[in-house]
Amino acid sequence: MSKVQNVILVHGFWADGSCYSEIIPTLLAEGYEVIAVQNPLTSLEDDIAVTKRALDHIEGKCILVGHSWGGFVITTVGHDERVAGLVYIAALAPDAGESMIDLMSKYGSPSPHFQEQNGFVWISKEGVDEVLANDLSEERKALIHVTQTTPSVSLTEVKASSPAWRDKPSWYILATNDRAVPPDLQRDMSQRMSAKTVTVQSSHFPMISHPQEVLEVIREATASSQ
Incomplete structure (x- = not known):
């Protein structure tokens, strides 16, 4: 059975496609076709459209x-x-009718390092250091801060539709030192999905701090999902 040859990488809040830069060169060297989308983070529909355009390109x-x-x-x-x-990396995996607020509010309060302005949310330097990237280098933290893509406040309230993880093979990389998406929430979502779960001692960016572990999961997904 041949492996799946295409990998589409989708980023989250305050990031862009470059957050996958630690794993993209290896995937390319191993013969995969890779697209790292650039989400506008303006609405769920806009982000879905960008990923669908990537699907149409492969x-x-x-x-x-x-x-x-x-x-x-x-x-x-x-x-x-x-x-x-x-493949979910320290990621939200909602069920039908759930929003980000629905998921996150059960596990703590929003960080004071988030700053809303004109309907979008910025994260401070302290927030990058303490919430997103506490195990990354100072240079990488600075890069994340200055290149941040600010999400629309509306994204925190939009409700998910029927989830594809009910019908598709799923993997979950759980970051035990994550201060953005609580590890307990990650654990509950991955168990609900019956996803094959790999745990890493990482902040919110395992693909930067633990690229080899993330690559292994992606390789397994491409080999097992054909």
Whole structure:
């Protein structure tokens, strides 16, 4: 059985496609076709449309990889017949009718490092350091801060539709030191999905701090989902 050759990478809040830069060169060297989408983070519909355009650009089956909010996106786009499997990285995996607030509010209060302005949410330097990237280098933290893509406040309230993880093979990378998406929430979602789960001692960006573990999961997904 041949492996799936296409991998589409979907980022989350305050990030962009470059958050996958630690794993993209290896995937390319191993012969995968890779697209790292650039979510506008303006609405769920807009983010879904970007990922669907990436699907239209490839040939054959693909694995969708979603980090953080990107999990919300792949949960919907994953219904596409071209999607063979789903990989969640410290990601939201909502069920039908659930919003980000519904999921997150059970596990704590929003960070004081979030700053709403004109309907979008910025994260401070302290927030990057303490919430998103506490185990990354100072240089990488600074890069995340200055390149942040600010999400629309509306994204926290939008409700998910029927989830693709009910019908597609799913993997979950659980970050035990995450201060953005609580590890207990990650654990509950991954168990609800019956996802194959790999645990890493990481902050919110395992694909930066633990790229080899993330690559292993993606390789397994491409080999098992054809």
